[in-house]
Amino acid sequence: MVGYEVFFQHEGRWRLEAVTDDEDAAVALARKALGSGGTLSARVVRQRSMLNGFTTETVIFEDAVQAREKPVVVASPSQPTPLCATVADLCEDAGRQVVGQVLKDYLARNNLTATELLHGWSHARRLQDKGGGIVTAAIHRTATAQAATTGTSVKDRVKELIGLVDQATGLARDFAAERKRLPPFQGADIAAYARTVQAAVGEDRYAYAMRSLLTVWLFEISSLPGKLDSVVELMEQPDIDEPLMRLLDGIAADTLIFADVIQDVFGARSNLAGFLCALAGFLQGRQVGGMSPGAARLSGLIGRGVAPLCRQVLTARLVQEIASDKPLDKLNPAADGTLIEELTTALMQGNGEMFGGEAVRKAMSIRRLRNRQDVLRAKGLHAVADNLRAE
Helix, strand or coil: CEEEEEEEEECCEEEEEEEECCHHHHHHHHHHHHHHCCCCEEEEEEEEECCCCCEEEEEEEEEECCCCCCCCCCCCCCCCCCCCCCHHHHHCHHHHHHHHHHCHHHHHHCCCCHHHHHHCHHHHHHHHHCCHHHHHHHHHHHHHHHHHHHCCCHHHHHHHHHHHHHHHHHHHHHHHHHHHHCCCCCCCCHHHHHHHHHHHHCHHHHHHHHHHHHHHHHHCCCCHHHHHHHHHHHHCCCCCCHHHHHHHHHHHHHHCCCHHHHHHHHCCCCCHHHHHHHHHHHHCCCCCCCCCHHHHHHHHHHHCCCCHHHHHHHHHHHHHHHHCCCCCCCCCHHHHHHHHHHHHHHHECCCCCECCHHHHHHHHHHHHHHHHHHHHHHCCCHHHHHHCCCC
16 A cells, blocks of 8 residues: 655654645645745655555655745835934934834844934945835835825925935945944943043034944844843933933834834733733833833833833824724634723723823724624624714
8 A cells, every 4th residue: 555645844843744645646735835835845755555564655755945035015104204304304213213114024024223224334235235126115105105194296205205315324324434433332331421422423413423323232132122121221220311311212112113022021912902901001100910021111211201202102002003903802803892891991090081192082982983883783784883983
């Protein structure tokens, strides 16, 4: 008796995928999986069983393919974007947040923040080396979003943004040479280090120079969650003045757009409702279980009012997720009604007002409306559902 077993390799181990008595079918299945990306390595083993019970195995097909890197996704800005008029606008907080949104996939793959990309010459050059298509797509996505909200010309915005990106790249290149005469940051006493940098470059260039110098230090930290933790530790050092704290807050905020960082801060949650309740409590300074040690430090900084940009980024995420059409529990969409009430409780502040003001209130109204419409449609009342309006 002859049979054929098809194996795919997953995480270094061979796993049986199919058994058949047709050799051609077995080999075809292996080839199809290799061609479609279903596996990187496949083999077909022929088993021949003798009448005396003895079985022999022979590998009749084995092949492997190289992993194919998925194209970088360039996103449209998820929020209204500022119209940067100068290269300084592009490098400041609002401009970097847009860069982070549009190039989040590229940045995540390379463990970079928008600060590092805009201020580090080696990072900017590496992006250019990957082909101008990513940068061009990012510029067009941003220009289109800005034109839609401001009434400006897409063509004009593309031209202006190309000029700003070229200037930013030039600044990073020029400062890479200038940086050699400045002492590197070693991770200790950042307040004293900042005073040294300011004395060397002057007040006008201080913010750009500090961010550029910190990109060298950040590059040595191999993960985005690690970068957030390290920056938060700097923010807790003594003698930090308001301009330096604002600068560090901006870098920390740049990390909070990434899924890996959010996962590290908030830990594993059973569903979206659990995450949103944890986020609401975090932003209000409440004790929330299951978070990383660094999360408590960041929550303290936000509670003290010295990390407004981190608070802004996380509040924007809270609003976005509440207003989304994702079920609060994807394994039990019918539980949305109950979970909405739990989330409402988590959002209520001690003064009886809802955290996040009008933006959160509107997002909750959208969520409640969608839930009521789902309930009505489940009962066949489609016309009634269609006529409902948000509160």
